[in-house]
Amino acid sequence: MNKTPRQQKYVNKKRIIQCIRECSPVSRAEIAVKLRLSKPTVSLAVDELLQEKWIFEKGIGESSSQGGRRPIQLFFNEKAAYIIGVDIGGTKVKIVLCDLCGNIQAETGFLTSDYLQTGLLEQMALEIERLIARSPIEKDRILGMGVGIPGIMQTASGLVIEAPSIGWVQYPFIAEAKRFFNFPIFIDNDVNAAVLGEQWLGNALNKRNVLFIAVGTGIGCGMILNNQLYRGASSAAGEIGYMVTNKEEMLRDFKPAFHRYGYLESVAGGKAIGDHFTEAVRKNPHHYLFALAQSSQLSGADAFSAAASGDAAAIAVIHEAIEHLAYGIVNACSLLNPEVIILGGGVLHSAAYIIPRIQEIIERYLPSPAEMKTARLGENAGALGAVSLFLREYDGLLNSRDEEDH
Incomplete structure (x- = not known):
């Protein structure tokens, strides 16, 4: 489809700001070469971006080999605007x-x-209000x-x-949120957000095929395939916790760890490990935790x-739990062939113990190799991922998807 001159101008401007974000400091001439655009086209867009404060300039470029004036370098202005990320x-x-x-800049x-019971959104709105009030950032930024x-x-x-752990069923989150917030809001599954965060700032940087597996009470998975977040036909892709890694147990009247939980998370999630x-x-009266186990569940x-x-x-x-988890990962990787598998969630605290054992199994059974890493963003993976989600979905100059992703 041919673009109108106005649409083409916007696309060029978007490509130019992306180039400055990724390559700054960079000169106008370098942008023209990198993006194969004419110098007047670049200059016009740069002037607008400077006026709108998305970028700023400094004269610190290297002089040419013939001497002469050093080119003015352009920098992305990361403080031009701000985004709130929430991990529920x-x-x-x-x-x-x-x-x-x-x-x-600030967190809470x-x-x-x-x-x-009293309302999660009300409390979120209150906390965000306080957060903004405590920071020097103006609300309209x-x-x-x-x-x-x-x-x-x-x-x-x-x-x-459905969000079983917080008791939401058919809950119109964005419609409700609009009562409290007057800016755009985007939502997604928490593990989908986390995989975006790791691709943006973490251990999946520059990778186009990524599997993020979060092991906590349950087990979830976020997938980026060919640089696209993959959600599936009804936004239920990545429910790796429902994988079956032992059909014998399924045939013996399997009972999930929680209502509506899947097989894998019922044998390899944190709750399952504690229960087992x-x-x-x-069964062992001589065990040093016997008295405690009699009176309460161990974690x-x-x-x-x-x-x-x-x-x-x-x-x-x-x-036993690690074996089940590793077989689930082998199944997922056989199907999706990721470049990297990122392990996150509560399991991070025991990653040094778990990862070598998982790697041993996946190297033995996986047809093609995949790198395995822990989430670099740790506890912040979900909240920073939510910021990354906003940047991908918000239809503005900073939209971080490739043009061909649209």
């Missing part, structure tokens, strides 16, 4: 206020369970907000179909801590 988790809600390069958070939510949703309409460890300890963290000190029961439970 089953345990806590994390909120960050970022500049355009993902530098966190609160426990999810404290506000589930905030472009909008990205939100990661643990569940299945219609991203375009902003309807959360509790069972093992209760996944208890199991990892016991395994680190050489406890045989904990080691057996964890090895």
Whole structure:
């Protein structure tokens, strides 16, 4: 489809700001060469971008070999606008206020369970209001907000179909949020947001095929395939927690760890590891955690801590869980052939113990190799991912998708 001159001008301007973002400091002449655009076209767009304060210039270029005036260098202005990123988790809600390069300017958070009854959105609005009031950033410099939510949703309409850990069913999140916020809002599954964050600023930088596996209470997966976030036909792609890694157990009346949880997360998620460890300890009156296991459930963290000190029961439970997780990863990678697998979620605290064992299994069974790393953004992966989601979805100059992605 042929573009009108006005549309073409906008596309050029968008390409130029992307070039400055990625290559700054850069001169007008260098942009013209890199993007194969005429010098007048570049100059016109640069003048507009300078006026709109998206970029700034400094005369620090190298002089040419013939001597003469040094070219003026252009820089991206990361403080031109700001974005709010929210990661709504089953345990806590994390909120960050970022500049355009993902530098966190201010952050806050609160426990999810404290506000589930009284209204999570009201509390979010209150916290964001306080966050802005405490920072020197003017409210009109905030472009909008990205939100990661643990569940299945219609991203375009902003309807959360189901988010079991926070009890939302058919919840019109964006419609409700508009009562509190007057800027654009984009939502997605929390693990989808996290994979975008790792591709933007983390261990999946410059990778076009990425698998992000979050192992916490449950197990979720975010996928970038050919540089596109892959959501599936009904936005339910990546539910790796439903994979079956032992058909015998499925045939023996399998019971999920939580209502509506899948097989893999019921044998390899944090809750499952804690439950299986509790069972093992209760069978051994001589175990040092026997009394505790009689009165309460042990956690996944208890199991990892016991395994680190050489406890045989904990080691057996964890090895079993790791095997299931590794087989799930082998299945996913056989199908999707990612360049890198990023492991995130609560499991990060035990990554040094888990990753070598997973790698051993995937190297043995996987037809083509894939690099395995932990999430570089750690606890901030979800909130920074929500900022990245906003930048990808917001239809403005800074939209970070390739032109051919549209």
